[in-house]
Amino acid sequence: SQTIHQWPATLVQPVGSPLSLECTVEGTSNPNLYWYRQAAGRGLQLLFYSVGIGQISSEVPQNLSASRPQDRQFILSSKKLLLSDSGFYLCAWSGGKVPGSGANVLTFGAGSRLTVL
Amino acid sequence: GESVGLHLPTLSVQEGDNSIINCAYSNSASDYFIWYKQESGKGPQFIIDIRSNMDKRQGQRVTVLLNKTVKHLSLQIAATQPGDSAVYFCAETPLGNTGKLIFGQGTTLQVKP
Numbered sequence: 001s002q003t004i005h006q007w008p009a010t011l012v013q014p015v016g017s018p019l020s021l022e023c024t025v026e027g028t029s030n031p032n033l034y035w036y037r038q039a040a041g042r043g044l045q046l047l048f049y050s051v052g053i054g055q056i057s058s059e060v061p062q063n064l065s066a067s068r069p070q071d072r073q074f075i076l077s078s079k080k081l082l083l084s085d086s087g088f089y090l091c092a093w094s095g096g097k098v099p100g101s102g103a104n105v106l107t108f109g110a111g112s113r114l115t116v117l
Numbered sequence: 118g119e120s121v122g123l124h125l126p127t128l129s130v131q132e133g134d135n136s137i138i139n140c141a142y143s144n145s146a147s148d149y150f151i152w153y154k155q156e157s158g159k160g161p162q163f164i165i166d167i168r169s170n171m172d173k174r175q176g177q178r179v180t181v182l183l184n185k186t187v188k189h190l191s192l193q194i195a196a197t198q199p200g201d202s203a204v205y206f207c208a209e210t211p212l213g214n215t216g217k218l219i220f221g222q223g224t225t226l227q228v229k230p
Contacts, residue, residue, distance in 0.1 A: 108160030
Protein backbone atom coordinates (compact mmCIF):
# COMPACT_ATOMS: atom_id res chain seq x y z
CA SER A 1 0.00 0.00 0.00
CA GLN A 2 1.03 3.59 -0.52
CA THR A 3 2.21 5.77 2.31
CA ILE A 4 3.39 9.34 2.51
CA HIS A 5 5.85 10.62 5.06
CA GLN A 6 6.50 14.22 5.92
CA TRP A 7 9.03 15.71 8.34
CA PRO A 8 9.72 17.42 10.59
CA ALA A 9 6.27 17.48 12.17
CA THR A 10 6.97 20.69 14.04
CA LEU A 11 9.51 23.40 13.46
CA VAL A 12 10.24 26.72 15.14
CA GLN A 13 12.63 28.92 13.20
CA PRO A 14 13.85 32.52 13.54
CA VAL A 15 13.19 35.06 10.82
CA GLY A 16 15.91 34.95 8.20
CA SER A 17 16.87 31.33 8.78
CA PRO A 18 16.67 28.66 6.06
CA LEU A 19 13.99 26.01 5.77
CA SER A 20 13.84 22.49 4.47
CA LEU A 21 10.74 20.31 4.70
CA GLU A 22 10.87 16.85 3.22
CA CYS A 23 8.24 14.54 1.86
CA THR A 24 8.57 11.01 0.54
CA VAL A 25 6.03 8.62 -0.92
CA GLU A 26 6.26 4.85 -0.80
CA GLY A 27 4.45 2.16 -2.70
CA THR A 28 3.91 4.00 -5.95
CA SER A 29 5.91 5.27 -8.87
CA ASN A 30 5.79 8.52 -10.80
CA PRO A 31 3.25 10.19 -8.54
CA ASN A 32 2.18 13.79 -8.92
CA LEU A 33 3.39 15.62 -5.82
CA TYR A 34 2.05 18.76 -4.21
CA TRP A 35 2.90 21.23 -1.46
CA TYR A 36 -0.04 23.03 0.15
CA ARG A 37 0.02 25.64 2.90
CA GLN A 38 -2.74 26.09 5.45
CA ALA A 39 -2.73 29.31 7.45
CA ALA A 40 -4.47 29.23 10.84
CA GLY A 41 -8.23 28.96 10.41
CA ARG A 42 -7.96 29.03 6.64
CA GLY A 43 -8.27 26.71 3.70
CA LEU A 44 -5.49 25.06 1.76
CA GLN A 45 -3.48 26.98 -0.76
CA LEU A 46 -1.54 25.14 -3.46
CA LEU A 47 2.09 26.27 -3.51
CA PHE A 48 3.87 23.85 -5.85
CA TYR A 49 3.16 20.75 -7.82
CA SER A 50 5.38 18.34 -9.71
CA VAL A 51 4.62 15.77 -12.36
CA GLY A 52 8.13 14.32 -12.48
CA ILE A 53 11.75 14.57 -11.38
CA GLY A 54 13.03 18.10 -11.74
CA GLN A 55 9.64 19.39 -12.92
CA ILE A 56 8.24 22.00 -10.59
CA SER A 57 5.35 24.38 -11.14
CA SER A 58 4.81 27.29 -8.81
CA GLU A 59 1.26 28.39 -8.22
CA VAL A 60 1.82 31.57 -6.26
CA PRO A 61 4.76 33.99 -6.03
CA GLN A 62 6.42 33.63 -2.67
CA ASN A 63 9.51 33.24 -0.58
CA LEU A 64 9.60 29.46 -0.96
CA SER A 65 10.93 27.02 -3.53
CA ALA A 66 10.46 23.32 -4.19
CA SER A 67 12.61 20.59 -5.64
CA ARG A 68 12.10 17.00 -6.67
CA PRO A 69 15.49 15.30 -6.74
CA GLN A 70 14.02 11.79 -6.89
CA ASP A 71 10.77 10.30 -8.17
CA ARG A 72 9.21 9.96 -4.74
CA GLN A 73 10.87 12.83 -2.89
CA PHE A 74 9.60 16.39 -2.72
CA ILE A 75 11.34 19.14 -0.77
CA LEU A 76 10.10 22.57 0.25
CA SER A 77 12.79 25.14 0.96
CA SER A 78 13.49 28.72 1.78
CA LYS A 79 16.77 30.61 2.01
CA LYS A 80 15.42 33.20 4.43
CA LEU A 81 12.18 32.72 6.30
CA LEU A 82 9.66 35.51 6.81
CA LEU A 83 7.11 35.81 9.59
CA SER A 84 4.39 35.31 7.00
CA ASP A 85 5.80 31.86 6.16
CA SER A 86 4.35 30.48 9.39
CA GLY A 87 1.69 27.88 8.79
CA PHE A 88 0.83 24.23 8.39
CA TYR A 89 2.51 22.72 5.33
CA LEU A 90 1.02 19.68 3.73
CA CYS A 91 2.57 17.40 1.17
CA ALA A 92 0.25 15.33 -0.98
CA TRP A 93 0.40 12.91 -3.85
CA SER A 94 -2.01 11.78 -6.51
CA GLY A 95 -2.03 9.13 -9.16
CA GLY A 96 -3.35 6.19 -7.24
CA LYS A 97 -6.89 4.92 -7.17
CA VAL A 98 -9.01 5.60 -4.13
CA PRO A 99 -11.73 2.95 -3.79
CA GLY A 100 -15.09 4.37 -4.66
CA SER A 101 -13.71 7.51 -6.27
CA GLY A 102 -13.24 8.57 -9.85
CA ALA A 103 -11.56 11.83 -9.01
CA ASN A 104 -7.82 12.41 -9.02
CA VAL A 105 -7.85 12.33 -5.24
CA LEU A 106 -5.03 13.79 -3.22
CA THR A 107 -3.62 11.80 -0.33
CA PHE A 108 -2.06 14.06 2.26
CA GLY A 109 0.78 13.62 4.67
CA ALA A 110 0.41 14.43 8.36
CA GLY A 111 1.71 17.96 7.87
CA SER A 112 4.56 20.10 9.18
CA ARG A 113 3.75 23.00 11.46
CA LEU A 114 6.17 25.87 10.97
CA THR A 115 6.37 28.79 13.35
CA VAL A 116 8.62 31.67 12.38
CA LEU A 117 9.55 33.98 15.25
CA GLY B 118 -11.63 33.89 -10.62
CA GLU B 119 -12.26 30.44 -9.23
CA SER B 120 -13.31 30.12 -5.65
CA VAL B 121 -14.88 27.58 -3.42
CA GLY B 122 -16.34 28.73 -0.17
CA LEU B 123 -18.33 27.49 2.76
CA HIS B 124 -21.40 29.13 4.17
CA LEU B 125 -20.66 28.73 7.89
CA PRO B 126 -17.35 28.56 9.71
CA THR B 127 -18.66 26.45 12.62
CA LEU B 128 -21.50 23.97 12.97
CA SER B 129 -22.49 22.55 16.33
CA VAL B 130 -24.74 19.49 16.49
CA GLN B 131 -25.95 17.06 19.09
CA GLU B 132 -24.60 13.53 18.99
CA GLY B 133 -26.99 11.35 17.04
CA ASP B 134 -28.43 14.20 14.98
CA ASN B 135 -27.81 14.63 11.29
CA SER B 136 -25.30 17.24 10.12
CA ILE B 137 -25.42 19.24 6.93
CA ILE B 138 -22.34 21.12 5.79
CA ASN B 139 -22.72 23.45 2.83
CA CYS B 140 -20.39 24.74 0.17
CA ALA B 141 -20.75 27.17 -2.72
CA TYR B 142 -18.54 27.11 -5.78
CA SER B 143 -18.10 29.44 -8.69
CA ASN B 144 -16.40 27.37 -11.40
CA SER B 145 -19.00 25.59 -13.50
CA ALA B 146 -16.37 23.64 -15.43
CA SER B 147 -15.15 21.35 -12.67
CA ASP B 148 -14.99 17.59 -13.14
CA TYR B 149 -15.38 16.47 -9.56
CA PHE B 150 -16.29 17.87 -6.20
CA ILE B 151 -14.66 16.31 -3.19
CA TRP B 152 -15.16 16.42 0.55
CA TYR B 153 -12.24 16.12 2.94
CA LYS B 154 -12.18 15.74 6.70
CA GLN B 155 -9.30 17.19 8.70
CA GLU B 156 -8.85 16.27 12.34
CA SER B 157 -6.82 18.52 14.57
CA GLY B 158 -3.11 18.44 13.74
CA LYS B 159 -3.51 16.02 10.86
CA GLY B 160 -3.67 16.16 7.10
CA PRO B 161 -7.05 16.13 5.32
CA GLN B 162 -8.56 12.75 4.54
CA PHE B 163 -10.77 11.95 1.59
CA ILE B 164 -14.41 11.29 2.48
CA ILE B 165 -16.41 11.17 -0.72
CA ASP B 166 -16.56 12.74 -4.14
CA ILE B 167 -19.21 13.39 -6.74
CA ARG B 168 -18.81 13.82 -10.44
CA SER B 169 -20.23 16.94 -12.01
CA ASN B 170 -22.79 14.94 -14.04
CA MET B 171 -24.38 13.54 -10.88
CA ASP B 172 -26.60 15.20 -8.28
CA LYS B 173 -26.37 12.74 -5.42
CA ARG B 174 -23.97 10.17 -4.12
CA GLN B 175 -24.14 8.10 -0.96
CA GLY B 176 -21.44 6.57 1.12
CA GLN B 177 -21.32 5.07 4.56
CA ARG B 178 -23.33 7.51 6.74
CA VAL B 179 -22.54 10.33 4.32
CA THR B 180 -24.39 11.75 1.35
CA VAL B 181 -23.17 14.43 -0.99
CA LEU B 182 -25.64 16.53 -2.96
CA LEU B 183 -24.72 18.67 -5.93
CA ASN B 184 -26.99 21.40 -7.24
CA LYS B 185 -25.40 22.77 -10.37
CA THR B 186 -28.18 25.29 -10.95
CA VAL B 187 -27.20 27.29 -7.88
CA LYS B 188 -23.61 25.97 -7.71
CA HIS B 189 -24.10 24.45 -4.30
CA LEU B 190 -22.63 21.36 -2.72
CA SER B 191 -23.55 19.79 0.59
CA LEU B 192 -22.32 16.98 2.80
CA GLN B 193 -24.84 15.23 4.99
CA ILE B 194 -23.65 13.09 7.87
CA ALA B 195 -26.21 10.78 9.40
CA ALA B 196 -26.27 10.04 13.12
CA THR B 197 -23.33 12.30 13.87
CA GLN B 198 -20.79 10.84 16.27
CA PRO B 199 -18.08 12.46 18.43
CA GLY B 200 -15.48 11.07 16.03
CA ASP B 201 -17.00 13.22 13.29
CA SER B 202 -15.73 16.36 15.01
CA ALA B 203 -13.28 17.92 12.58
CA VAL B 204 -12.91 20.59 9.93
CA TYR B 205 -14.61 19.70 6.66
CA PHE B 206 -13.39 21.07 3.35
CA CYS B 207 -15.02 20.98 -0.01
CA ALA B 208 -12.75 21.01 -3.02
CA GLU B 209 -13.18 21.01 -6.75
CA THR B 210 -11.05 19.61 -9.51
CA PRO B 211 -10.52 21.75 -12.59
CA LEU B 212 -11.52 20.33 -15.95
CA GLY B 213 -9.15 17.50 -16.80
CA ASN B 214 -9.36 15.92 -13.36
CA THR B 215 -5.90 17.01 -12.31
CA GLY B 216 -4.84 16.90 -8.69
CA LYS B 217 -4.68 20.69 -8.47
CA LEU B 218 -7.63 20.97 -6.19
CA ILE B 219 -9.24 24.25 -5.22
CA PHE B 220 -10.26 24.17 -1.58
CA GLY B 221 -12.87 26.06 0.35
CA GLN B 222 -12.15 27.67 3.71
CA GLY B 223 -13.50 24.85 5.85
CA THR B 224 -16.36 24.32 8.31
CA THR B 225 -15.64 23.19 11.84
CA LEU B 226 -18.09 20.53 12.99
CA GLN B 227 -18.49 20.27 16.76
CA VAL B 228 -20.42 17.30 18.10
CA LYS B 229 -21.95 17.75 21.54
CA PRO B 230 -22.38 14.62 23.66
